[in-house]
Amino acid sequence: MTDDSPHGRWESRTEAPLAVASLLYLAAYAVLVLASGLPATWRAVFLAVLCAAWAAFAVDYAARWRLSGQGLRFVRTHWLDTLVLVLPLLRPLRVVHVYEAVQCRRGRPRLALHARVVTYAGLSALLLGFTGALAVYQHEHTARGATIRTFGDAVWWASATLATVGYGDETPVTPLGRLIAVGMMICGLALLGAVTGAFSSWLLQVFAREDEKRPPGR
Structure with a gap:
């Protein structure tokens, strides 16, 4: 509407x-x-x-x-x-939100709900990872005692942080870099929770449909 x-x-x-x-x-x-x-x-x-x-x-x-x-x-x-x-x-x-709005205007979205959650979470992770890597690289690569010296280091750090792995081989040393890291950790947990929840819900629906098709007494 x-x-x-x-x-x-x-x-x-x-x-x-x-x-x-x-x-x-x-x-x-x-x-x-x-x-x-x-x-x-x-x-x-x-x-x-x-x-x-x-x-x-x-x-x-x-x-x-x-x-x-x-x-x-x-x-x-x-x-x-x-x-x-x-x-x-x-x-x-917000580009992700715009895509969703355009799909809804054209009628029913092409992807199922669970597939949309995974797709949008993936797009959000890519955008967050890229922007986070840029921001951390800007503030870290010239800092004293920095371990994030190249943009490649920043991308590796952003990927590990969003995936909630946190190897610790490269870490921010500036206050602003650490603040960005906290935000990336929170976003990573939220995205991981959204994808895990959508996948779990999809599995439950698949198992429920299989139980409905199973003959009585089996």
Whole structure:
């Protein structure tokens, strides 16, 4: 059912452009972090893209706040949106939400619920791993006593952290790097729980259908 309220119409019109802005933000940030020898002119261009994308996020947040009519309660009820505004590197995760919204508009989603949970958790893990690796690499590779010296080290660390393995061969040494690590651990546990729950539910449904097909007395 389509939400025909002003707030719903705003979200419907802006979700696709904001998804593009999210990917542009992530791409510009990645270039600024990884391309250390980038000429000053190009660095200024990518920095402008970064700032413009964040400005679009801020305008969207302010517009939805005003259209909601909730006043300061909007900040409490939409705490995740507030967090994403403060930490815009998490914004690309909304691409997953946009894909879900588009599928629902076209009718029934193509994938079953359990498959969608696994697919979206996988996409979220990829985006979180990439953004987390970028952020940790930015703050760690020049720190004194750092063990994360290359972007490859950062990707390995992010993968181990999201998978809740935690080998400990590479660890953040800066306060901000450790704060990012805590966030990655929490997200990793949440994603792992979602996938495990969806898989367990699917197995229970399969076993229940097999029991229903089994002849009585067997």
